[in-house]
Amino acid sequence: MHGQADRRSEAMRSASEGTRRRAFTGLWVAALLAILTFLVIYPVFMLLLGALTDTNPVVDGIRLSLSHLSIANFLAVLANPNVAEALLNTLIACGGGTVIAVAIGLLFSWIVVRTNTPFKGFxxxxxxxxxxxxxxxAGVAWAILGSPKTGLINTMFKWMGSDLRVDLYSMWGLVFVFGIYYAPYVYMFTSSALRNMDPSLEEAAEISGASPIATLFTVTFPLIMPAIVSGMLLSFIVMLGIYGIPAVLGAPTNLNVLTTYIFKLTNWSPPLYNTAAAVAIILMVVTGLLVYLQQKLLSGRSYTTVAGKAFRPRSLDLGPWRWLTFAIGIVYLLIVVVLPSLALIVAAFRKFMFIRDVASLFDMRQYSLTHFESIFDNPLTMRSIYNAVEVGVITAVVGGALAFAIGYTIHRTRVSGRGAIDLISTLPVAIPGLVVGVAYLWAWIGVPGGLYGTIWILALAFIARFMPDTVKALSTSFLQIHRELEEAAWVCGKGMLGTVRTIVLPLARPGVLASMTLLFVLAIRELGSSLFLYTSNTMVMSVLLLDYYEGGNIGKTAAFSLVQTVLLGVLIGGANWLSRGSAQGNVARTG
Incomplete structure (x- = not known):
């Protein structure tokens, strides 16, 4: 009798525990879906509603009459030759930039991973x-270098007696700067794929009589095609949503792309918010189609290059040609890093940007701290720095915690609803930063006592904007933790939250810190999402920098650019130091 009673009692406890666990997981999934709806679905819905109505969000807020719904804004936008021109310019600039980015990224990934080039780490x-x-x-630096009248490059050409002239205030200038600055996206994808590719496949091709160059184009590159396509489309998608570079290099010649055209629509008097929403929807649809195309291209074919057998990536002996590949790396560093940095330093410390000749360029009497004193005399400077750091911290902490919860739910549980969480958290991949800003403007500008005009609306927009990046950065950490560690904790009586706190979080801490650092850096440098959401009290560094540039003072612009760059460098260095210390601590605890 006692045995039956004990078994009955144990069964009741198990049933009760199962009921509590199901209730908890149901609430957990519901809470995550509610947060994601608040961050992603609601703003996008309001943006679409704004594009389909003729009401003014400043006056009417979210009380949009369904009787006003129509596609008139879309028809007007599609019939507008300015929109067609901006779309064509966007496709040309991003397409040309992507071609350059793929060429540079592929070249450097091959040099670093598959050759014996000296100083490959450098x-x-x-x-x-x-x-x-x-x-x-980057746009400001290249404007200083490549201005057709006062550019430093043209000054050097004139000093050398050459008739060559550089004009980066043009389509080819936009393509060039896009290409060299977004090549790292292609490099990161393709270098990782090359490291993981079995070299026996290339060896088999060479045994069959193929030359190294033929092997490269018939075996190596086709096998890493998923990485090439991913890097290519990611570069194109990122360029689509960039505002800063086109605003600097395209504005002097009235060269509009979709992002700059959307911003102009909101700056007209009265602001054309409805038209801007319609153009933003078009930009989002184009981006979404590219993301879908990426998935479609990579499905249905086998690109398996990693087998169970261990291997080491082989290094091609280039002989004396290895110094040529090293020189290519040095030239890239000079063009992309050294020249723009020198341009910013010259413009920031020089009293006046008029440079008569090369001798005047090296005249130390022309240099001073005037521009730095001027920007720090402006109370907006320190306020923007404080606001940027505050937004960065909020974004990193809140966004990091949310990404951890989403990543854990997707990768470490089997709860129903995790597919919907995965889908919604990935949606912002197809939403450029500028469109996120317009969506949040529509969602909150008309809500009394709402988020608009506060630091929090900027932080929430950044969290939504960079959520896919953060979740992806954390996914590797989750996948590296063996499930048996959690099962052991459950056997010892730990619940889900206890297991996360004592097992998963300590082991995933380096990845969590890395993702929070990524969020912090992205929030500090983000401009597109900020343009529509800041006020005089919540202005951040990127917006103030644009304000300095549009004010026409290149010296102040360059000085503040250096301040922002140095601040980012210090913060990234400090975050890396903290992350390294945490990783070493974890190794000590697990060893």
Whole structure:
């Protein structure tokens, strides 16, 4: 009798525990879906509603009458020759930039991974340095270098007696800067694929009589085609949403792309918010189609290059030609990092940008700290720095915690609803930053006592904007943790939250810190999402930098660009130091 009673009691406890666990997981999934709806679905829905109505969000807010719904805005936009011109310019600039980015990224990944080029670590580091430069800073630096009248490059050509002239205020200038600055995206994808590719496939081709160059184009590159396509489309998608570079290099010649045209629509008097929403939807649809195309191209074919047998990537002996590949790396570093940095330094410390000749360029009497004193005399400077750091911290902490919860739910559980969580958290991949800003403008500008005009609307927009990047950065950490560690904790009586706190979080801490660092850096340098959401009290560094540039003072612009770049460098260095210390601590605890 006692045995039956004990078994009955144990069964009741198990049933009760199962009911509680199901209730908890149901609430957990519901909470995540509610947060994602708040961050992603609601703003996009309001953006679409704004494009389909003729009401003014400033006056009417979210109280949009369904009787006003129509496709008139889309018809007007599609019939507008300015929109067609901006779309064509966008496709040409991003397409040309992508071609250059793929060529540079593939070349450097091959040099670093598959050749015996000296100082490959140095070249690898140089290949990703452009990722840390905010696009607006890059645009300003190249404007100083390539201005047709006062550019430093043209000054040097004139000094050398050459008739050559460079004009980066043009389509080819936009293509060039896009290409060299977004090549690292292709490099990161393709270098990883080359490291993981079995060299026996190339050896078999060479045994069959193929030359190294033929092997490269018939075996190596086709087998890493998923990485090439992913890097290519990611570069194109990122370029689609960039505002800073086209705003600097395209504005002097009225060269509009979709992002700059959307911003102009909201700056007209009265602002054309409905038209801007319609153009933003078109930009989002184009981006979404490219993301879908990426998935479609990579499905249905086998690109398996990693087998169970261990291997080491082979290095091709280039002989004396290895110094040529090393020289190519040095030239890239000079063009992408050294020249723009020197241009910013010259413009920031020089009293006046008029440079009569090369001798005047090296006249130390023309240099001072005037521009730095001027920007720090402006109370907006320190406020923008404080706001940027505050937004970065909020974005990193809140966004990191949310990404951890989403990543854990997707990769470490089998709860129903995780597919919907995965889908919604990935949606912002197809939404350019500028469109996120327009969507949040529509969602909150008319809500009394709402988020608009606060630091939080910027932070929430950044969290939504960079959610896919953060979740992806964390996914590797989750996949590296063996499930038996969690099962052991469950056997010892730990619940899900206890297991996460004592097992998963300590082991995934390096990945969590890395993702939070990524969020912090992206938030500090983000411009597109900020353009529509800031006020005089919430202005951040990227917006103030654009304000300095549009004010026509290149000296102040360059000085503030250096301040932003140095601040980013210090913050990235500090975050890496903290992350390294955490990783070493984890190794000590698990060893």
């Amino acid at each position: 070249i690898a580091a140089a290949s990703i340095l452009p990722l840390f430069a905010p696009p607006l800073v």
